[in-house]
Amino acid sequence: MKKLLLLPMLLLAATLAVRADDAKTTKPAPKPDLLKTCPVSGEKLGGDMGKPVVFTYKDQEVKLCCSGCKKDFDKTPEKFMKKIRKADKVEKAEKTGKVEKAADKVTDKK
Numbered sequence: 001m002k003k004l005l006l007l008p009m010l011l012l013a014a015t016l017a018v019r020a021d022d023a024k025t026t027k028p029a030p031k032p033d034l035l036k037t038c039p040v041s042g043e044k045l046g047g048d049m050g051k052p053v054v055f056t057y058k059d060q061e062v063k064l065c066c067s068g069c070k071k072d073f074d075k076t077p078e079k080f081m082k083k084i085r086k087a088d089k090v091e092k093a094e095k096t097g098k099v100e101k102a103a104d105k106v107t108d109k110k
Contacts, residue, residue, distance in 0.1 A: 030061040034091050038065035039083040040072045060084060 037044055038052070043065040045052045052063040053070050057077055062084065064070055073080050 028059075030056045030059050031088070033061040033063045033084055034087045035063065035084055038063070038069055039080040040069035041065055057081065 033054075035045070039062075041064075043049060045063050045065055047065070049065040052065055053067055054061065054063050055070075056062070057073075058081070060081065062073070062080075064073060
């Protein structure tokens with residue numbers, strides 16, 4: 001009888017241990033992409049192309065206007081990540097009142 005009770009208790013303990021490990025290894029949410037336009041094409045997100053293509057690249061959310069731009073992004077991702085990072089800097093500057101032409105630093109050029 002004791003053996004019958006021991007097995008379910010061991011299974012329960014193993015399950016709880018696995019769940020505790022899963023909770024420790026969850027990744028934080030990616031940084032949001034603040035651009036209103038596609039960093040590849042310059043097109044407005046959510047415009048004629050429909051819903052944007054959204055994915056995570058190096059803990060950063062990336063929004064593109066279409067899957068075609070995803071192919072271009074994959075060729076030279078750092079080029080487009082700079083635009084996304086600049087938009088984040090502009091947002092922070094606006095919130096702190098240090099705009100100083102920060103908006104001019106974000107370009108929509110390829």
